[in-house]
Amino acid sequence: MSKPLISSFSTDSLNSLIIKTDRTDFENLGTIQDLVGKDVTLSTGFEDQMARDRDPIPASKDREYYHGDYHVDWWKSGLRDLEGMQRAASRAGIDFDTCRYYELT
Secondary structure (H helix, E strand, O other): OOOOOOOOOOOHHHHHHOOOOOOOOOOEOOOHHHHHHHOOOOOOOOHHHHHHOOOOOEOHHHHOOOOOOOHHHHHHHHHHHHHHHHHHHHHOOOOHHHOOOOOOO
16 A cells, blocks of 8 residues: 655645644555445445545544544545535536646635
């Protein structure tokens, strides 16, 4: 499993975006497919999205504790955000599949 890049590069603007203050490696919990059996909050209907998502789920401490130990709920909230971005791109006439997006909320 790949790990995100950890860098000592730091600027004031970057520090204002990132709560993680230490330079330790991120802890990955496995893919969404790995976690589904460990979290009973998953409802049906997400099989296609889960099959396409090969990125590891970060540990709670590395995602600023969003959703605590409810890792699948955290993943589903990201899926909801993605679908909202796809709808907005469609309304604006943007081909979502050919663009890259950075979401800052």
